[in-house]
Amino acid sequence: MITGSKRVSDYKQLMKELPTLRHVDPEKVYINLPGERCPKYTVKVEKGDKVKLGEIIGERDGGFFKQPIYSTVSGVVEGTTEKTDPTGEKIECVVIKNDHQDTYHESITDRPDSVIADFKKKDFVEILREKGLVGLGGAAFPSYIKLDTDKDIHTVVINAVECEPYLSSDYRLIKDQPEDIFKGLSYVMQAVEAERGVIAVKKTKRELIEVLERELARFADLDIRIAELDDYYPQGWENATFEKATGIKVDVGTLPMEKGILGFNVSTCAAVYEAVKHNLPVIKRHLTVNGDAVKFPQNIRARVGTSVKELIELCDGYREDVDEVQVIIGGPMMGKSIPDDDAIVTQTTTSVLVFESAEYVEEPCVRCASCVYSCPVDIQPVSIMNAVKRNDEKSAQDLRADRCIECGLCAYVCTSKIHVTDYVRKGKALLQNKL
Amino acid sequence: MEIVTKSSPHLRRPQARVTRMMRDVSIALLPLVVFAIVQHGLTALWILLAAVFSMAVTEYIYYQVTDWLERLKEAKSETEKSIRDLKAEKKELRAEARQKKTEEAKEAYASFLSDYKEKLAPLKKELKEENKKAPTDENKSFRLWNRRFTLTNFSVVTSGVIYGLTLPDRIPLVVVMIGGAIGILLAKLIFGGMGQNIFNPAAFARVFVVLSFGTLLSYETFVADGAAGATAMSILNENIFDSTVTEHYGIWTLFSGIGLPGSLGETSALLILVGGLYLALRRSFDLVVPLTYIGTVFLLSLSVMFAQGLDFWFPLVHLFGGGLLFGAIFMATDPITSPVTRPGRIYFAFGLGLVTFLIRIFGNLPEGVVFAILIMNMFVPALDYPKWARNRFSVRAAVIFSMVVVAAIIITNVGVHYVG
Numbered sequence: 083m084i085t086g087s088k089r090v091s092d093y094k095q096l097m098k099e100l101p102t103l104r105h106v107d108p109e110k111v112y113i114n115l116p117g118e119r120c121p122k123y124t125v126k127v128e129k130g131d132k133v134k135l136g137e138i139i140g141e142r143d144g145g146f147f148k149q150p151i152y153s154t155v156s157g158v159v160e161g162t163t164e165k166t167d168p169t170g171e172k173i174e175c176v177v178i179k180n181d182h183q184d185t186y187h188e189s190i191t192d193r194p195d196s197v198i199a200d201f202k203k204k205d206f207v208e209i210l211r212e213k214g215l216v217g218l219g220g221a222a223f224p225s226y227i228k229l230d231t232d233k234d235i236h237t238v239v240i241n242a243v244e245c246e247p248y249l250s251s252d253y254r255l256i257k258d259q260p261e262d263i264f265k266g267l268s269y270v271m272q273a274v275e276a277e278r279g280v281i282a283v284k285k286t287k288r289e290l291i292e293v294l295e296r297e298l299a300r301f302a303d304l305d306i307r308i309a310e311l312d313d314y315y316p317q318g319w320e321n322a323t324f325e326k327a328t329g330i331k332v333d334v335g336t337l338p339m340e341k342g343i344l345g346f347n348v349s350t351c352a353a354v355y356e357a358v359k360h361n362l363p364v365i366k367r368h369l370t371v372n373g374d375a376v377k378f379p380q381n382i383r384a385r386v387g388t389s390v391k392e393l394i395e396l397c398d399g400y401r402e403d404v405d406e407v408q409v410i411i412g413g414p415m416m417g418k419s420i421p422d423d424d425a426i427v428t429q430t431t432t433s434v435l436v437f438e439s440a441e442y443v444e445e446p447c448v449r450c451a452s453c454v455y456s457c458p459v460d461i462q463p464v465s466i467m468n469a470v471k472r473n474d475e476k477s478a479q480d481l482r483a484d485r486c487i488e489c490g491l492c493a494y495v496c497t498s499k500i501h502v503t504d505y506v507r508k509g510k511a512l513l514q515n516k517l
Numbered sequence: 518m519e520i521v522t523k524s525s526p527h528l529r530r531p532q533a534r535v536t537r538m539m540r541d542v543s544i545a546l547l548p549l550v551v552f553a554i555v556q557h558g559l560t561a562l563w564i565l566l567a568a569v570f571s572m573a574v575t576e577y578i579y580y581q582v583t584d585w586l587e588r589l590k591e592a593k594s595e596t597e598k599s600i601r602d603l604k605a606e607k608k609e610l611r612a613e614a615r616q617k618k619t620e621e622a623k624e625a626y627a628s629f630l631s632d633y634k635e636k637l638a639p640l641k642k643e644l645k646e647e648n649k650k651a652p653t654d655e656n657k658s659f660r661l662w663n664r665r666f667t668l669t670n671f672s673v674v675t676s677g678v679i680y681g682l683t684l685p686d687r688i689p690l691v692v693v694m695i696g697g698a699i700g701i702l703l704a705k706l707i708f709g710g711m712g713q714n715i716f717n718p719a720a721f722a723r724v725f726v727v728l729s730f731g732t733l734l735s736y737e738t739f740v741a742d743g744a745a746g747a748t749a750m751s752i753l754n755e756n757i758f759d760s761t762v763t764e765h766y767g768i769w770t771l772f773s774g775i776g777l778p779g780s781l782g783e784t785s786a787l788l789i790l791v792g793g794l795y796l797a798l799r800r801s802f803d804l805v806v807p808l809t810y811i812g813t814v815f816l817l818s819l820s821v822m823f824a825q826g827l828d829f830w831f832p833l834v835h836l837f838g839g840g841l842l843f844g845a846i847f848m849a850t851d852p853i854t855s856p857v858t859r860p861g862r863i864y865f866a867f868g869l870g871l872v873t874f875l876i877r878i879f880g881n882l883p884e885g886v887v888f889a890i891l892i893m894n895m896f897v898p899a900l901d902y903p904k905w906a907r908n909r910f911s912v913r914a915a916v917i918f919s920m921v922v923v924a925a926i927i928i929t930n931v932g933v934h935y936v937g
Contacts, residue, residue, distance in 0.1 A: 494528055496530075501524070
């Protein structure tokens with residue numbers, strides 16, 4: 083196929099129909115100490131301490147922000163251990179044995195609606211900072227910094243596109259808790275005094291749109307609309323979503339806030355509601371366990387800190403006839419393949435995919451330009467690949483390799499099955515080393 | 518069971534395969550092959566077979582020879598490796614001694630030389646014995662199948678069939694074979710094989726045959742009143758405004774190709790368009806290139822028609838009379854020898870159209886398609902140059918390009934005015 087095509091088969095039919103399995107009571111939870119953006123941390127509990135659900139057990143330090151670490155169960159601290167995090171690194175985790183009581187910490191109390199109605203931006207920012215809320219779509223950027231923008235925001239966009247194939251966690255979240263999303267959105271709109279709210283959903287997810295529209299009727303006093311986007315990859319990339327949902331083009335490298343748009347992932351939005359209304363940090367989240375090498379794929383609502391191995395076993399484990407598997411945290415296009423299954427569910431884990439490892443035979447590049455035609459940021463992956471092979475920084479610079487968002491589309495469409503994305507990554511690294 | 522790691526993305530598009538693309542081109546060429554055999558009899562079949570055969574065999578031999586040479590280079594045993602290392606060290610030291618001319622380097626070289634032969638002699642003896650004992654089988658083994666051979670992915674078949682279809686029906690088979698062998702060798706293999714070539718092998722082979730054996734080629738005449746062995750384009754070559762061409766060959770004859778003299782596959786515009794439609798539906802080629810190419814020739818001939826007050830036969834003969842459709846759909850779309858950006862491909866195809874038309878009108882040759890393809894192939898690296906190649910039309914580029922188009926139309930018409 084010599085063609086620019088952003089269509090990626092999404093393999094979601096089966097998973098969309100499956101109900102969400104609740105797996106919220108693991109024997110032990112492992113709370114990651116360093117976060118994705120926070121290498122430094124301090125622990126405030128010791129072995130043998132009794133902790134309650136929602137109690138602060140430590141603090142992460144991300145340089146320009148601090149983030150408290152919360153216990154997601156009530157029970158006894160059993161010390162620390164090493165687990166694999168979603169990026170494949172080994173990190174320190176606090177082990178807490180669950181006492182199955184779910185005793186909430188004293189600070190976890192509901193706020194009355196009348197109090198929330200008087201909240202200003204600084205109150206919301208304070209709550210989100212205190213609860214350590216980060217972008218749950220995978221970016222892990224602290225939400226309070228995003229909310230604390232001094233720019234004039236006119237539109238809040240909730241990103242429910244979920245363009246990655248195989249994933250259905252956001253889909254299930256919207257079906258299970260549509261009200262939370264609308265309430266979370268109304269809080270964000272109240273905080274930044276935005277006039278409009280947009281919920282961006284893929285056009286093909288008819289049922290979701292139905293659910294959202296039914297819910298929308300109850301929030302008629304707010305100017306919220308549902309934007310139906312085309313079924314393209316990477317439609318869920320922030321800039322693409324904003325452009326299609328609001329008509330405002332945000333260039334690579336500029337912040338959407340400067341154009342008056344504030345974007346949140348749909349699961350972050352639901353978490354905003356939990357944090358503001360119930361004063362809860364992220365305790366549980368939706369995730370998908372899917373892939374061709376796992377026996378019974380499931381949508382799961384799991385507690386943060388649950389072991390991934392446990393979740394795979396919940397799906398009846400790996401298929402026996404498969405010799406080599408890949409365990410991927412995140413989507414199949416951008417997700418990270420981790421070296422072992424001794425991993426944990428963190429706040430930002432959207433899915434665990436288990437694939438039979440496939441070998442692709444590379445052929446010589448025939449310059450069909452499918453990668454060029456498909457690229458969402460209009461760079462030329464094939465030329466960057468050739469520049470990288472020559473170790474040619476100058477050309478990589480001219481070809482703007484630094485614009486790449488690593489969506490993986492170039493390798494997906496390649497007729498010769500070349501791993502083009504890897505070459506472009508090397509091109510980006512080449513430029514970064516130079517600077 | 519084992520867990521392995523790979524970098525993202527972890528999915529690939531199943532339909533995206535080089536083999537599928539090349540096979541589609543071969544399928545699209547099938548109606549033309551059948552038509553050629555029906556029209557010209559078994560001669561056509563022999564020509565096509567000779568074309569494919571010569572290209573495939575040349576490629577096969579080339580890869581076998583290069584593989585053999587590579588295997589020769591590899592050291593067969595530890596002993597041989599140490600001999601080579603020793604020799605390399607000697608060479609290095611000598612070069613250093615000569616270049617730097619310092620006492621130190623000279624001394625080092627001299628001291629190395631003093632025991633060089635003593636070191637070398639036992640190693641050589643050992644190697645001799647080794648070889649006598651066990652002539653290593655794997656080094657002598659002859660692999661029948663070469664992994665770089667492109668017969669499996671239809672690449673060489675496609676090139677061969679396209680080359681065969683561009684040939685006239687009266688041509689010695691020896692010439693076909695020489696052309697095929699030279700074409701694939703000089704235009705493809707020497708550059709490093711599939712994906713590396715600058716020139717389209719089929720176009721190169723065809724041009725080679727025309728330039729080297731031009732007098733041996735001629736066209737068969739079918740119709741009684743047809744100009745003897747002259748194609749529509751060669752009639753126009755005598756006088757570019759010769760409207761009698763439509764008396765010899767009606768527009769329907771030009772379109773269907775039935776009874777039209779010309780190259781084997783170039784005559785039937787209808788079947789070429791069918792093939793093009795198939796490729797477009799299968800998305801196995803980039804539609805931008807043929808559309809722009811054909812559109813450019815049509816536009817230029819239309820402008821000449823208006824300027825000279827000709828009838829509509831003029832652009833139609835230019836569209837259907839020569840190898841334009843075949844070249845535009847099957848040769849210019851070869852992705853390997855096209856630029857990679859969409860604007861680049863548009864400029865490329867525009868250049869093809871312009872050069873083709875200029876050769877047809879002003880050139881000594883009746884037909885300019887293959888020459889235009891080879892000429893524009895040379896501009897591909899320039900069109901892909903990192904500094905200006907972009908995948909979106911900028912306003913500036915669009916303005917400049919439209920100015921170039923207007924300039925091309927004006928220059929062509931001024932030229933035609935003086936020539937005609």
